[in-house]
Amino acid sequence: MTDHRYWRLDRHPAGHDFASALSLQSAPLPALNEGEVRIRVQWLSMDAGTRMWMSPREDGYQPPLPLGSPMTGLVLGQVCESRDPRFAIGALVRGFGQWADISTVIPDLAGLEILDETVADPRQHFGTLGMNAWTAYVGVKEVAAIQPGEWLAVSAAAGATGSLACQIGRNLGARVIGIAGGPDKCAFLREDIGVDLSIDYRNQDVAAELAKVDGGINAFFDNVGGPILDAVLPNMAHYGRVAICGMVASYDSDEALPGPAKFDQILMRRLRVEGFFIPDFLHRGSEFLPQLRRWADAGQLQMRFDETQGLENVLVAYDRMLSGKNIGKVIVKVAD
Numbered sequence: 109m110t111d112h113r114y115w116r117l118d119r120h121p122a123g124h125d126f127a128s129a130l131s132l133q134s135a136p137l138p139a140l141n142e143g144e145v146r147i148r149v150q151w152l153s154m155d156a157g158t159r160m161w162m163s164p165r166e167d168g169y170q171p172p173l174p175l176g177s178p179m180t181g182l183v184l185g186q187v188c189e190s191r192d193p194r195f196a197i198g199a200l201v202r203g204f205g206q207w208a209d210i211s212t213v214i215p216d217l218a219g220l221e222i223l224d225e226t227v228a229d230p231r232q233h234f235g236t237l238g239m240n241a242w243t244a245y246v247g248v249k250e251v252a253a254i255q256p257g258e259w260l261a262v263s264a265a266a267g268a269t270g271s272l273a274c275q276i277g278r279n280l281g282a283r284v285i286g287i288a289g290g291p292d293k294c295a296f297l298r299e300d301i302g303v304d305l306s307i308d309y310r311n312q313d314v315a316a317e318l319a320k321v322d323g324g325i326n327a328f329f330d331n332v333g334g335p336i337l338d339a340v341l342p343n344m345a346h347y348g349r350v351a352i353c354g355m356v357a358s359y360d361s362d363e364a365l366p367g368p369a370k371f372d373q374i375l376m377r378r379l380r381v382e383g384f385f386i387p388d389f390l391h392r393g394s395e396f397l398p399q400l401r402r403w404a405d406a407g408q409l410q411m412r413f414d415e416t417q418g419l420e421n422v423l424v425a426y427d428r429m430l431s432g433k434n435i436g437k438v439i440v441k442v443a444d
Contacts, residue, residue, distance in 0.1 A: 110137050113419055114208035115179040120164050124430060126423045129162065130179060137210060145220060146189035147201060147211045152422065153182035153234050154429040154438040155268075156331075156356045169385050178206040184223075184233055185211070185443075200225050202233050209419055209442055219390050235411030235437055236272070236404040242396050243353060243386040244272035247329050249280060251351035251384050256281030258326035259345070261318065263336045265303070266293035267429075268411070268437035269353060273329045274301050275409050285325070287314060287336060289432050296435050300412070309336060318343035324377075332356050333368075341373040352383040356430070412436030 113134050121129035140146055158181050160168045173180060183205035187195050192215055195201065203220035205211030213220055223233050235241065247269075254260050260277040264270040265286030274297065277284045285305045286297035294306035307317045314336060318325060324345030330337055333355035344350070374381055403409035414434035416425035419442050429438035 110210075111135065112137050112208055112210035114206050115419075115422055117162055117173050117175055117177055117179050119175060121162055124427055126426060130423065132420060132422075137212070140189050140191050140212065142191050143214060145187055145192050145195045145201075145213055145215055147183060147185045147203075147205060147213065148188040149183045149185040149205070149209055149211050149442045150444070151184045151231060151234060152207055152419075152440040152442060153184070153238070154422075154425050154440065155181060155240075156354055156430060159356075159430060178208060180204060181207055182234070182239065183208075183211045184230065195220065195222065200230065200233075202238070207419070207422055219387070221393070231413055231415075231437075231439065232404065232411065234439055235268075235413065236409045237397060237400055238437075239386055240268040240411075240437065241272050241276075241400050241409070242389060242393060243269050244276050244329075245396050245400065246386065246389050247351040247353050247384060248273050248276045248282075248327075251382050252327035252329055252349045254280055254282045254327050257283070259283050259285065259321055259324070260327045260329065261285040261287060261325045261340060262329045262331075263287045263340075264331035264354070264356065264432075265301075265306070266296055266435050267331065267432075270329070270331050271297075271301055271436060272409065272411065273353075274303050275403075277327075277329075278302055279403055279408055282327070285318070285321070293435055296412075300410070309339075314339035315343060324348065327351070329353060337368050338370045341368060341370040341377075341379070344373065344377050344379055346377050348377060348379050350379055350381040352381065414438045416440050418442070 115130050116133045119129045161173045184202045187199045200223045203218035205213045260282040262270050262273045266288040274284050274286050284303040286303040287307045289310045294308045297303045297306040326345050326348050328340050328350045330352050331354040425440045428434050
């Protein structure tokens with residue numbers, strides 16, 4: 109019987125002290141049950157939403173992981189054993205599995221998909237063709253309902269979802285404002301992504317900079333919440349739309365944070381505010397992929413990867429993502 113390594117959630121982390129909360133374990137792989145698929149993981153995706161799964165909060169969009177469970181996240185790799193006829197050995201797949209070198213899943217529960225192996229860089233199935241891209245596409249096009257010529261602001265704009273939201277907004281004809289932390293990220297947004305304006309929330313007054321936009325912000329794609337949302341709301345145009353994708357400002361707490369101090373602006377400016385969660389849209393992936401692929405092939409949609417080597421270094425990568433040290437998509441390379 110083959111052993112495998114996996115990260116186990118032992119306790120709820122305090123802040124970013126993940127080393128005290130998760131441990132790398134080794135255990136024999138059990139026999140595969142009928143309907144299960146086993147994946148030799150090549151890359152793991154580091155995503156901010158998984159931070160809530162580590163907490164005891166019961167009011168999130170997904171129940172918390174029980175302590176003692178393998179840590180869960182998106183995996184990309186090849187099927188190495190299968191008891192589901194839809195997934196042949198050797199197929200390249202992506203789905204929700206375990207932070208492990210070998211991940212065992214029930215395909216329908218994991219959202220497991222067979223991927224296009226003609227994509228030159230398979231990492232793009234976590235990038236321009238992945239769920240971050242689906243999230244950005246749904247959020248910008250449908251929830252924020254951006255129209256050509258409108259102003260779109262994006263928070264955490266140099267991250268995986270934010271950078272794609274900026275590009276998709278640009279591709280749909282919007283004028284884009286990227287909000288990010290630090291001069292390097294703002295330079296990336298201007299020079300690589302092509303935003304019209306960048307705002308460094310660490311060194312600039314976000315509200316004051318947004319107030320310079322004539323007519324206000326028509327749509328806001330928010331990954332952060334907290335003070336950034338408070339800076340944006342008074343600078344929205346009347347009848348603007350706010351697409352709430354993430355609330356990373358509150359993920360370190362086991363308690364929900366208070367609502368925005370500028371909540372009254374939702375009424376005063378007659379704003380529409382909507383939260384959305386990409387697993388609600390997984391059944392529509394075939395709708396999004398053709399357009400995303402066209403943009404990617406034309407060089408109009410790109411993803412920079414922040415790649416860490418080795419399963420044993422998962423917590424290093426995870427901290428980079430949550431503390432904002434990265435530009436683009438944080439992934440872990442587990443195997444070739």
